[in-house]
Amino acid sequence: MDALHERSAAQVARAVNAREVSAREVTDAVLAHVDGIDAHVGAYLTTLHDLARAQADRIDERIRQGETLPLAGVPVAVKDNMCLEGTRTTCASKILEHWVSPYTATAVQRILDAGGIPIGKANLDEFAMGSSCENSALGVTRNPYDLTRVPGGSTGGPAAAVGAYEAAIGLGSDTGGSIREPGAFCNLVGFKPTYGRISRYGLIAFASSLDQIGPLTRTVQDAALAYDVMAGKDPMDATSVSPPPEEPAAGALRADLRGLRVGIVKEFATQALGDDIDAVYRQAYRDLEALGAEIVEVSLPTADYGLATYYLIAPAECSSNLSRFDGVRYGLRVDADDVTQMYERTRAAGFGPEVKRRILIGTYALSSGYYDAYYVRAQKARTLIANDFKRAFAACDLIACPAASQPAFTFNAKSDPYSMYMMDYYTIPMSLAGLPALSVPCGWVTPPGGATPMPMGLQLCAPIFAESLLLGAAHAYEQATKHAEKRKPVFPEGARA
Amino acid sequence: MTAWEAVIGIECHVELRTASKMFCGCQNEFGGEPNTKVCPVCLGMPGALPVPNMRAIDHMIRAGIALGSEIPAFSKFDRKNYFYPDMPKDYQISQYDMPLTQGGVVRYWLEDGTMKECRLTRIHLEEDTGKSTHAGSTDGRIAGSAYSLVDFNRAGVPLMECVSEPDIRSAEEAVAYLEALKRTFVQLGVSDVKMEEGSLRCDANVSIRPIGASEYGTKTEIKNMNSFRSVYRAIESEIERQIAIVESGGRVTQETRGWDEARGVTHPMRSKEQAHDYRYFPDPDLVPMEFNAATMEILRSTLPELPTARFERYTKQFGINVKQATQLVDNAQLADYFDQCVAACGNAHQCVNFVLGDLSRLSNESGTPVYYSNARPEYVAEVIDMLEKKIINSKIAKELIERIWEAAGSPRAIVEREGLSQTSDPGAVEGFVNDVLAANEKVVAEYKAGKTNVMGFLVGQVMKTSRGKADPALAGELLRKKLDAS
Ligand SMILES: [Zn+2]
Numbered sequence: 001m002d003a004l005h006e007r008s009a010a011q012v013a014r015a016v017n018a019r020e021v022s023a024r025e026v027t028d029a030v031l032a033h034v035d036g037i038d039a040h041v042g043a044y045l046t047t048l049h050d051l052a053r054a055q056a057d058r059i060d061e062r063i064r065q066g067e068t069l070p071l072a073g074v075p076v077a078v079k080d081n082m083c084l085e086g087t088r089t090t091c092a093s094k095i096l097e098h099w100v101s102p103y104t105a106t107a108v109q110r111i112l113d114a115g116g117i118p119i120g121k122a123n124l125d126e127f128a129m130g131s132s133c134e135n136s137a138l139g140v141t142r143n144p145y146d147l148t149r150v151p152g153g154s155t156g157g158p159a160a161a162v163g164a165y166e167a168a169i170g171l172g173s174d175t176g177g178s179i180r181e182p183g184a185f186c187n188l189v190g191f192k193p194t195y196g197r198i199s200r201y202g203l204i205a206f207a208s209s210l211d212q213i214g215p216l217t218r219t220v221q222d223a224a225l226a227y228d229v230m231a232g233k234d235p236m237d238a239t240s241v242s243p244p245p246e247e248p249a250a251g252a253l254r255a256d257l258r259g260l261r262v263g264i265v266k267e268f269a270t271q272a273l274g275d276d277i278d279a280v281y282r283q284a285y286r287d288l289e290a291l292g293a294e295i296v297e298v299s300l301p302t303a304d305y306g307l308a309t310y311y312l313i314a315p316a317e318c319s320s321n322l323s324r325f326d327g328v329r330y331g332l333r334v335d336a337d338d339v340t341q342m343y344e345r346t347r348a349a350g351f352g353p354e355v356k357r358r359i360l361i362g363t364y365a366l367s368s369g370y371y372d373a374y375y376v377r378a379q380k381a382r383t384l385i386a387n388d389f390k391r392a393f394a395a396c397d398l399i400a401c402p403a404a405s406q407p408a409f410t411f412n413a414k415s416d417p418y419s420m421y422m423m424d425y426y427t428i429p430m431s432l433a434g435l436p437a438l439s440v441p442c443g444w445v446t447p448p449g450g451a452t453p454m455p456m457g458l459q460l461c462a463p464i465f466a467e468s469l470l471l472g473a474a475h476a477y478e479q480a481t482k483h484a485e486k487r488k489p490v491f492p493e494g495a496r497a
Numbered sequence: 498m499t500a501w502e503a504v505i506g507i508e509c510h511v512e513l514r515t516a517s518k519m520f521c522g523c524q525n526e527f528g529g530e531p532n533t534k535v536c537p538v539c540l541g542m543p544g545a546l547p548v549p550n551m552r553a554i555d556h557m558i559r560a561g562i563a564l565g566s567e568i569p570a571f572s573k574f575d576r577k578n579y580f581y582p583d584m585p586k587d588y589q590i591s592q593y594d595m596p597l598t599q600g601g602v603v604r605y606w607l608e609d610g611t612m613k614e615c616r617l618t619r620i621h622l623e624e625d626t627g628k629s630t631h632a633g634s635t636d637g638r639i640a641g642s643a644y645s646l647v648d649f650n651r652a653g654v655p656l657m658e659c660v661s662e663p664d665i666r667s668a669e670e671a672v673a674y675l676e677a678l679k680r681t682f683v684q685l686g687v688s689d690v691k692m693e694e695g696s697l698r699c700d701a702n703v704s705i706r707p708i709g710a711s712e713y714g715t716k717t718e719i720k721n722m723n724s725f726r727s728v729y730r731a732i733e734s735e736i737e738r739q740i741a742i743v744e745s746g747g748r749v750t751q752e753t754r755g756w757d758e759a760r761g762v763t764h765p766m767r768s769k770e771q772a773h774d775y776r777y778f779p780d781p782d783l784v785p786m787e788f789n790a791a792t793m794e795i796l797r798s799t800l801p802e803l804p805t806a807r808f809e810r811y812t813k814q815f816g817i818n819v820k821q822a823t824q825l826v827d828n829a830q831l832a833d834y835f836d837q838c839v840a841a842c843g844n845a846h847q848c849v850n851f852v853l854g855d856l857s858r859l860s861n862e863s864g865t866p867v868y869y870s871n872a873r874p875e876y877v878a879e880v881i882d883m884l885e886k887k888i889i890n891s892k893i894a895k896e897l898i899e900r901i902w903e904a905a906g907s908p909r910a911i912v913e914r915e916g917l918s919q920t921s922d923p924g925a926v927e928g929f930v931n932d933v934l935a936a937n938e939k940v941v942a943e944y945k946a947g948k949t950n951v952m953g954f955l956v957g958q959v960m961k962t963s964r965g966k967a968d969p970a971l972a973g974e975l976l977r978k979k980l981d982a983s
Contacts, residue, residue: 083544096543101539105544203544238783317781318578323587324541328647343580356848365580366776375778425581444611 004029009074009168009222014117016063016073021062023073027056027117030075034166036117037491042141043161044120052117058117069115070229073262077161077170080121081128082213083107083202087118091204092136093126095332095350105202106234107171107213110252111254114229122157123190126352127322128178128206130154131423134416135354140411143185144489146452149408152182152423154495159186162216164489169226170216176310176429177404179214180439184378184457185408187441187484188214189474191223194464195455196241197435198227199234205321207314208239210431218484220475225247227467252468255477258292263396265301268426273405275454280404280443282459284477288400288447291476298392298399302384308420309385312365312378313432318355320364323377325350338440385432392454395462398473401475402426403439403457407447430461433459437461441484453487499744500708503736504716505671506663507615507680509699510656511688511755512625519624520547520656527694530899530915531648532715535685539653541585548780549574553655554597555796556687557622558659561598562797563681564617572597573785578951583627583647587916593660593777596621599785603661604805605677607669610812610819615674616662618658625654657687663702663713668732672725673699680804684686684829692724701732704749705739714739715749719890731756735763815845819855830907834868841878844885851877855898863902871905879909888918892965919968923975924960926967928977933958944980952976 004026015021015469031049038260040042052075059073070233077086081091083101090096104112113120121200125135129133133141135157140158143149144164151160159169161180172179174192183190191214205211215226233242252425262285270281288296327333327346334345392399404423414420430437446453458477462470478484520760521538539544561568575593601617628651632642655889659678665671679697682688685878690697704716719735722728734756739749779785802810804826811822825832831852856867856877863870880897885891889897889912896906897917912918933955934941940951952973959972 007704081544090541092544099543101544103545200544202544204784207781216515236548237546239546239781318777320578320776320778323580324543324585326580326587328582329540329585330542339582339645340580363776366778368774368776371776371778405626424637424683 002300002367005033005075005165007168008219008274009217009225010219012074012168013072013225013274014071016059016115017068021073023056023059023115023117025228027052027075027119030119031167031185032115036331037164038166039164040142040147040492041164042139042165043077043122043145043157043164044343045123045138045157047091047120049086050121051087051188053493055112055117059117062115070225071111071114071169073167074116075167075219076116077120077122077167078108078118078156079128079155079159079170080123080170081124081170081173081204081206082108083116083204084121087121089121089204090138091127092124092138093350093352093355094137095346097138098331099331101202103202106199106236107230109170110200111169112232112312113228116229116387120159121300122170124157125154125178126205126246126355127318128154128175128211129318130356131177131181131420132409133157133182134161134411135352137352140160143408143454144491145454145487146408146450146490147185147235147492149410149450150185151184152404152408154178155182155468156405159188159190160217161182162186162246166490168217168422169222171213171215171226173203173206173211173213174427174431175210175212175314178401179216180427180437180457180459181423182350183216183439184403184441184455185217187455187487188216188218189220189223189440190214190403190457191471192431193227193231193467194241196239197232197436197465197467198230199232199237199240199422200233201236201240201318205317207317208316208321210310211312212431213298213403218299220471221253222248223438224471224475225363227471229468239421247468247470252472254472255479256292256476257288257473259295260398261296261396262288262293263296263392263399264300265303265392265399266297267301268401270402273402275401276445277406280300280320280425280445280456281458282443285400286480288477291480295382296396300385300388300429302381303320303429305381306385306402308427309378309381310424310428310431312374312419313382315358315362316365316375316378317362319359319366321358322351322355336449349438379429382432389433389435389461389463391427397462397469399461401461402457407445407454407456409447421477430459435461435464436467436470438474439472440478442481443483446488452490453484455487501705501740501743502666502708503668503732504663504704504706504713505665505732506702507659507665507674507699508677508702509659509697510625511659511678511682512696513553513655513657513692514950514975515550515552515556515655515690517550519550519622520653521552521858523653525654526695527691529650531646531650533968534650535652540649541587545588547784549783550655553622554656554948556685557597557620558658558697558788559685559796559800560682561601561620562793563617563685563800563803564598564601564620566598566601566617566620568598568788568793569595569791571595571785571787574780575777576780579773581626582645583607583629583652584625584826585649585652589623589626590780590783591623591777602672602708603677603681605670605673606805606808606819606823607698608819611671612809613673615664618660618662620657620659621657623656625651625656630880637897657704659790663704668736671732672729673701675728676724677805681834682826684801684804696725698893699728699730701735703735703739705736705743713776714743715751717749717751717762717763718753719756720753720766721758721830723758726837727758731763732846738763768932775814776810780819784795801829811845814848815839817845817849821849824853825849830866832870834874837874838877840879841875843886844881848877851898853883855895856902859899859902870902873905876901876905876908880881881906883909883912883918887968888912890919890965890969892960893917893919896965917966919966923971926963926971927975929959929963929967930972930979932962932977934979941980
């Protein structure tokens with residue numbers, strides 16, 4: 001058996017429920033590992049040693065009382081845009097650097113109730129705006145497979161934590177690809193459920209109509225476990241849904257893909273991504289076929305407008321969502337002569353450049369005289385994109401495509417905003433359509449100039465509410481290919497791993 | 498000399514009466530220690546989300562149906578974005594282009610009973626802001642203040658905004674219109690409409706034009722009117738101001754003006770705040786609302802009789818005067834009681850007299866509302882019935898009302914038990930008359946000397962001797978006959 005901290009969530013929960021090991025022992029092992037290596041990885045902005053141990057003791061007591069808990073003793077990294085009562089919740093922004101949340105997000109609470117142990121609050125691009133975690137104002141997070149490279153973003157901290165065995169489950173949020181892209185970069189399963197499946201209550205909003213919480217894990221089974229715990233209607237979130245009952249995703253994992261039609265998107269041809277990457281995806285599609293899937297070609301003619309559409313809707317919503325950070329009630333306040341100047345100075349000092357850029361874009365897009373030309377047209381484009389998927393799903397059960405156009409890049413490689421935005425090219429259309437999608441490891445590519453092979457992710461996408469089908473198919477693919485197991489994270493000499 | 502008419506439209510904000518706030522579970526109640534009725538949602542904490550109060554939406558729809566508005570099948574919430582310290586999220590959840598109700602008519606009446614109509618543009622639902630107190634500025638405004646205190650107890654209270662068409666022509670009409678709105682909302686139970694607690698706040702758009710003109714003059718928007726009296730005074734003052742400007746050759750400037758209650762004038766407000774671009778867009782945290790015809794029908798069928806309809810029933814069908822009809826309509830429970838009395842005895846006029854007369858007096862003296870008293874409508878009806886049939890006279894009737902107020906019981910039974918029925922038997926009354934004449938020789942002499950006004954005294958003595966049972970008309974007749982004959 002692997003060392004305690006390297007075990008999957010399913011393995012930990014099974015062992016703790018069987019009382020082979022205590023939640024406290026697992027927690028201590030994980031914390032020791034975090035203490036040894038997080039200085040190199042930088043996954044966490046805040047570690048929660050005391051809280052984690054207290055929670056572990058509570059879980060052990062519940063197990064002793066005879067309870068069986070789906071996530072008993074499972075170490076969890078929480079993206080620092082989710083509230084956990086009594087802990088610092090920063091959004092990796094100076095404006096919330098010292099803010100302590102007075103309440104707990106529904107998704108986090110469900111994880112805790114199910115036996116999860118909060119190891120720490122993990123880094124992200126400021127307010128979840130970015131694709132490399134480089135937009136964090138509070139820390140640098142490195143890719144555990146090559147510390148000179150980014151972990152992806154915006155859920156970079158949880159991805160690095162799970163990739164480096166500093167947690168078994170990372171709680172992330174995905175607005176345009178913020179779980180799937182770091183999942184691909186860090187050799188993980190990154191799963192974004194259908195919009196509304198998991199309550200957003202307590203997730204600090206970036207773009208409300210797109211934000212969705214989901215897990216980052218080392219196995220599909222773990223993703224299903226975490227998803228089953230978090231999914232479901234929440235009276236605190238009016239957009240959360242209670243869909244028709246279906247079997248838990250964890251029970252729907254399958255061994256093959258027989259009887260399924262997998263659509264390959266005509267417009268997402270991979271030749272242009274380079275021979276190495278093209279080969280990885282061609283092999284992935286062949287593997288799907290070998291598992292019994294019928295491969296069909298589908299078309300998403302408007303998907304190419306996804307990026308432009310997204311960069312109007314998301315900033316528009318963000319410009320309004322981030323208004324509340326005004327220095328009046330909480331967070332940073334820079335004093336001034338009058339209230340308007342106080343707003344200006346506080347927000348100027350508190351927000352980083354990418355956040356400011358998006359607030360400006362969004363404010364502009366919503367302004368009178370521009371609203372119809374930008375926001376309204378973007379909403380229409382969004383509907384067209386969603387309709388493309390509906391048509392495609394008439395011809396297939398799942399869609400397969402890249403999760404990202406390249407493996408993890410080095411720091412400062414994407415210094416102009418547009419090339420960074422392009423990293424979400426393949427993930428944004430699904431977000432706009434509200435569809436469940438995940439990335440699952442599909443091979444290794446050594447980037448130009450790179451010293452070591454880096455993981456690539458295959459994105460699978462299903463119709464609305466078809467999470468069980470999606471996870472089931474991903475499990476079959478993962479078990480047949482086992483790409484993730486081919487390499488392990490590398491830690492510098494001397495790091496206590 | 499041109500004759501002018503005013504053109505007035507009113508926008509009023511009315512706080513809805515609900516147990517909890519619009520988008521969270523906090524108590525919706527006036528007052529309390531500052532910042533004690535708050536939670537992450539109404540404080541706009543990071544990550545908190547609004548969940549609509551369905552009760553408030555029902556209230557809006559009932560109000561709309563009552564006022565003849567159209568209830569669209571589809572409605573949504575929008576965000577109105579602007580920065581202000583008492584607005585926790587720095588946007589207000591409101592409704593922009595798809596309000597819960599559209600159109601409608603408020604029918605109201607003036608003191609002389611004239612019926613009037615004012616069309617509604619729309620009623621929409623939004624959340625209230627917190628309350629700021631600015632310290633150290635000369636005019637109580639935020640500009641120039643040393644610091645400000647904010648109380649968020651009111652933040653998130655459901656608020657409906659009623660916007661009228663410019664159908665109002667005078668300050669008197671404006672107040673009568675607001676009173677009609679208030680009555681309707683109180684009757685429906687959608688609001689307490691307590692202006693002193695700020696649960697009704699209104700702004701008026703005022704312009705003038707020569708009588709007979711079809712186009713509108715330049716309007717000003719009047720704010721800060723905190724009572725119906727100040728609405729009346731502010732509009733009167735603004736109309737006068739505008740007429741004076743135009744008659745001296747000037748032009749009215751389009752602007753927002755504040756009402757200064759102490760000085761009795763309107764003054765221009767800072768125009769800086771007027772150029773706002775609120776950047777409305779649909780609130781992505783809330784799902785659009787859809788309404789089906791069946792739900793509308795249920796809400797429509799459970800509406801009570803509305804004040805204007807009741808007023809017209811009282812004045813037209815019962816012939817009750819405007820003042821009394823208004824008094825009844827303004828107190829829906831008293832009016833219900835009155836209706837029960839009428840239903841039981843059929844004599845609306847006597848019912849009005851007793852309900853607004855003796856019963857209201859007893860209510861004022863005891864502090865018990867008439868409709869909660871021992872004097873049940875069927876007892877009052879019995880008294881009226883006996884009075885009509887001349888079984889008792891008005892003095893006994895008054896006495897009976899007091900007795901059924903003290904203790905529940907059938908007045909008819911009291912009359913029978915105590916033999917209080919009026920004596921119209923000439924023989925019996927003549928006996929009382931003879932007794933009185935014998936006992937009051939001095940007065941009889943005065944009468945005979947020409948002081949006929951002592952007759953009242955003598956009748957009173959007969960009533961007293963008969964313990965109120967004698968028919969006073971018969972007593973007077975017999976007295977006169979005997980005095981004139983001797
Ligand atoms: Zn609240």
